[in-house]
Amino acid sequence: EPEVTQTPSHQVTQMGQEVILRCVPISNHLYFYWYRQILGQKVEFLVSFYNNEISEKSEIFDDQFSVERPDGSNFTLKIRSTKLEDSAMYFCASSVSGEKLFFGSGTQLSVL
Amino acid sequence: GNSVTQMEGPVTLSEEAFLTINCTYTATGYPSLFWYVQYPGEGLQLLLKATKADDKGSNKGFEATYRKETTSFHLEKGSVQVSDSAVYFCALRAGAAGNKLTFGGGTRVLVKP
Numbered sequence: 001e002p003e004v005t006q007t008p009s010h011q012v013t014q015m016g017q018e019v020i021l022r023c024v025p026i027s028n029h030l031y032f033y034w035y036r037q038i039l040g041q042k043v044e045f046l047v048s049f050y051n052n053e054i055s056e057k058s059e060i061f062d063d064q065f066s067v068e069r070p071d072g073s074n075f076t077l078k079i080r081s082t083k084l085e086d087s088a089m090y091f092c093a094s095s096v097s098g099e100k101l102f103f104g105s106g107t108q109l110s111v112l
Numbered sequence: 113g114n115s116v117t118q119m120e121g122p123v124t125l126s127e128e129a130f131l132t133i134n135c136t137y138t139a140t141g142y143p144s145l146f147w148y149v150q151y152p153g154e155g156l157q158l159l160l161k162a163t164k165a166d167d168k169g170s171n172k173g174f175e176a177t178y179r180k181e182t183t184s185f186h187l188e189k190g191s192v193q194v195s196d197s198a199v200y201f202c203a204l205r206a207g208a209a210g211n212k213l214t215f216g217g218g219t220r221v222l223v224k225p
Contacts, residue, residue: 003155004155006155031210033212035213035215041217042215042216042217042218043156043201043215043218044215045212045213045214048210048211048212050210055210056211056212058212091155091156093155093156095209095210097209097210098208098209098210098211099209100158100161101156101158101213102155102157103148103155103156103157104155105153105154105155106155
């Protein structure tokens with residue numbers, strides 16, 4: 001069965017550094033999402049992307065965050081200058097129609 | 113705003129026991145409701161959904177009924193297996209397909225042989 005692939009599975013970075021989290025969605029999907037889960041907290045929506053543009057974003061998704069779909073297959077989340085509070089598990093998801101989401105297994109980001 | 117509250121875990125059960133995970137929600141309008149499951153080392157997977165009041169979603173022996181009068185979507189399974197050990201997330205979506213999901217905190221279930 002096709003799956004959403006996220007790399008790396010773990011990323012450690014220093015505060016203030018830029019990180020790029022990578023996702024390969026399922027190939028015929030049209031809707032793309034990033035969610036995150038800080039340890040012990042709820043899974044939170046960050047951003048949705050459709051038709052090559054952001055369709056919705058949360059308050060968390062400030063100007064330190066950006067998304068790209070550079071080559072029609074990858075979907076990336078960039079954090080320009082990481083903060084300690086950005087430490088979380090980041091989940092990518094994709095969907096054909098926006099009805100059923102398929103999630104990747106996540107990237108655990110640790111900011112030191 | 114919209115929110116989902118589900119019972120905290122962990123829930124520890126013996127094989128063949130009955131499982132209930134409570135989920136209640138707050139939302140304007142008529143949200144769609146979902147249960148997602150996350151097995152160890154994997155991403156979240158859609159388990160079942162219901163899109164309108166009194167709908168029952170079911171899959172793999174799990175069931176949940178959309179109760180608008182109690183704003184609830186409790187997950188049940190009559191006889192759990194060790195392979196059901198996972199984290200279960202209740203979620204809602206307000207409005208159309210493509211809109212964001214709002215998740216509950218997740219409930220870890222451990223089934224012992």
